[in-house]
Amino acid sequence: MPELLLAAANAGAFLACAAFVVYAGMILRPYLRRRRDVPGDAGDFSWHLIVPCRDEAAVIESTISGLVSNHPRARIWCVDDASQDATPAILARLAGEVRQLRVVTRSLPNARLGKGPALNAAFDAIVGALAPGVDPDKVVVGVVDADGSLDPRCLDVIAGPTQFGDPTVSAVQIKVRMLDHVAELAGSASVRPRTRMGRLLVRMQDLEFAGPIAGTQFLRRHVGSVGMGGNGQFTRLSALYRVSRDHGKPWHGALVEDLELGLHVLLTGGRTQYCHDTWVAQEGLPSLRRLVRQRTRWGQGTMQCICYLWPILTSPRISTGAAIEIAYFLLQPWFQLVGGVFYAACGAAVVYGLVQSPGGPSDWLNPTTGGLLVLFLLFSMGPLVIWGPVYRSRVDTSLTRREALLLGVVNVAYMYVNQVADWRALVRIIRQRRDWTKTERNGVRNALPSSTITSVARAT
Numbered sequence: 001m002p003e004l005l006l007a008a009a010n011a012g013a014f015l016a017c018a019a020f021v022v023y024a025g026m027i028l029r030p031y032l033r034r035r036r037d038v039p040g041d042a043g044d045f046s047w048h049l050i051v052p053c054r055d056e057a058a059v060i061e062s063t064i065s066g067l068v069s070n071h072p073r074a075r076i077w078c079v080d081d082a083s084q085d086a087t088p089a090i091l092a093r094l095a096g097e098v099r100q101l102r103v104v105t106r107s108l109p110n111a112r113l114g115k116g117p118a119l120n121a122a123f124d125a126i127v128g129a130l131a132p133g134v135d136p137d138k139v140v141v142g143v144v145d146a147d148g149s150l151d152p153r154c155l156d157v158i159a160g161p162t163q164f165g166d167p168t169v170s171a172v173q174i175k176v177r178m179l180d181h182v183a184e185l186a187g188s189a190s191v192r193p194r195t196r197m198g199r200l201l202v203r204m205q206d207l208e209f210a211g212p213i214a215g216t217q218f219l220r221r222h223v224g225s226v227g228m229g230g231n232g233q234f235t236r237l238s239a240l241y242r243v244s245r246d247h248g249k250p251w252h253g254a255l256v257e258d259l260e261l262g263l264h265v266l267l268t269g270g271r272t273q274y275c276h277d278t279w280v281a282q283e284g285l286p287s288l289r290r291l292v293r294q295r296t297r298w299g300q301g302t303m304q305c306i307c308y309l310w311p312i313l314t315s316p317r318i319s320t321g322a323a324i325e326i327a328y329f330l331l332q333p334w335f336q337l338v339g340g341v342f343y344a345a346c347g348a349a350v351v352y353g354l355v356q357s358p359g360g361p362s363d364w365l366n367p368t369t370g371g372l373l374v375l376f377l378l379f380s381m382g383p384l385v386i387w388g389p390v391y392r393s394r395v396d397t398s399l400t401r402r403e404a405l406l407l408g409v410v411n412v413a414y415m416y417v418n419q420v421a422d423w424r425a426l427v428r429i430i431r432q433r434r435d436w437t438k439t440e441r442n443g444v445r446n447a448l449p450s451s452t453i454t455s456v457a458r459a460t
Helices: 002-032 060-070 087-097 115-129 154-158 196-223 237-247 257-267 288-314 320-356 367-385 387-394 401-414 416-430 450-459
Strands: 046-053 075-081 101-106 139-143 169-178 233-236 271-282
Touching: 002 196, 002 367, 002 387, 046 060, 046 115, 060 075, 060 087, 075 087, 075 115, 087 101, 101 115, 115 139, 115 237, 115 257, 139 237, 154 169, 154 271, 169 196, 169 237, 169 257, 196 271, 196 288, 196 320, 196 387, 196 401, 233 237, 233 257, 237 257, 257 271, 257 288, 257 320, 288 320, 288 416, 320 416, 367 387, 367 401, 387 401, 401 416
Parallel strands: 046 075, 046 139, 075 101, 169 271
Antiparallel strands: 139 233, 169 233
16 A cells, blocks of 8 residues: 555656646746847837835835936826835925825825725826826836836837737736846945845845746746736726726735736736836845745735636636636645645655665665656756756856856755745635735935936926
């Protein structure tokens, strides 16, 4: 009986690894073969950038400085979500200096209820400020986090013919990077982590977003299921109107309101798109505790969105390929939980085989079983390790080959953060906890001088 269980565990493990390798190939191929998007003219659209602010005194002035200087065409809407630090005073001062800045103030008890309600408040303010007769297809609403820095070329790039220049595109998600690793921001963007572990964690987050997450978006771009992110999401006002009409407000109550918005855009017949040729940069998390807490929120939010599985699978507006990919993504946290138990069982079976083998471990590790073990390790680790060299070749060529390979090896361990986070998310769901703790900032960032902000604002 133990031998039968061991054989079954081995067969199941190899099937799971084979499926993992196939999926890894499906996201790697379009990533490596991608073509650059042709930019357009941002002047073809009206741009509104929402910046949700909840206790953001450490970073908000720097963020507004960058948006004002780099995107003078855009109107900026800062939502003060009942901040308890100096954020209200900073926003009040900037609002008096910057013509295109508007501040939306929320007060308790109707504030501090999550990012979705804050974004909805900005949406209401934007709609109320629009001139009569404006074409909602020509109005684009973007979301930039309070610690974000937006590529100066961003609006022109996403106005291109494969992005908002295509009238069938309802929403665009752009590439996300970590501030410390964007060459254009080097030396002045953020407070660098003090420890080697902190710097490694931030580097791994940059690899994750610019590598496998971007690769997944390329696959979704092909099948029609591109997902929205919490930072760097852009949506036509007409699409937000449709979501509001069919589902209430544009943003809803899941802990991943960005994912929920993307699903609603697709369910209302819209098309989502991904753009890799521009970026939004944000602070990385140099603390493992903070990273696990963030991923726990993401995992719980994705688990909450399982309620959309059946509507997605049965929607006549969503293609079969897109529905399958979305179903896989929504089920992924649950697969992680089952997979964790399964691989633990496989490990126990291997240990049992080593201990119970009549000839001892050396007899059990014969050429056949040893070869199978090597194949298992290659199949399970190879698709993760490969992203180190890919990251070096496509993102940061300053890395040596040895450093890139080491990053790939670290990526194997880094992926277990999501395993831990998904178990924590399950516990929170069982305990019916929906609260969330905002991620604290790394430190105060330098902003442009106030005179510079004022001069740029006057020039526009």
